[in-house]
Amino acid sequence: MTTTELIKNIAKSEVLTTTELIEYAEQKVVSRTLAQNDYLTLTLFAFAAGEGISSHASTGDAMIQVLDGEAQITIGSDKFFVSSGQMIIMPANIPHAVDAVKPFKMLLTVVKPPVIG
Template identity: 55%
Template sequence: MEKQFIKNIEFSKALEMVNLVDYQPGKVVSLTLSQNKTLSMTLFAFAQGEAISSHSAPGDAMVYILDGQAEITIGDNKIMATTGQVVVMPAGIPHGLDAVGNFKMLLVLVM
């Protein structure tokens, strides 16, 4: 079998990305799609009230909101992002996310 670069998702099939992770009360659910030295792709489902506290990343992090709404803090800047919107968080700048309501996102980290 040849090496697969993407995991935890069916190949050669049209899928609704938003349906690949489910909400769970009081939890942040994640599904890693790819992870290596230069790229990480992870799907997340945040229950309302959950958060990722402020931290910085070694590469640029792009968040694509698949469902719901999140408050994203980058440095001192707060951004409200909703379904269909994308936000890029620059490398080395502290950032965090708060689930205003339930929300799902695709996180792509490029290093």
């Protein structure tokens, strides 16, 4: 029986420390995709201070779980500051942006609606 790897780029059946799964890089945004399909994406990110992801919209709800540091999240015209241990949902189809106030690590979960047709 062949099995499809649903979660990738990470050890299985092993205790892991989330913040150690991705490292900061000077003047960069580093990402590590853990799962990706038509309905769900799980990605770890590490942002150097001052780095970010420009405004864009997604067809799915996007949840940021802050693992380390501090970021400014813009949703529509509203700005939010989030830090380690906090989370925020960026609703589908509303422009949002992410900017690192300090070096910042997050787990991004995007949940998309089913494709009909």
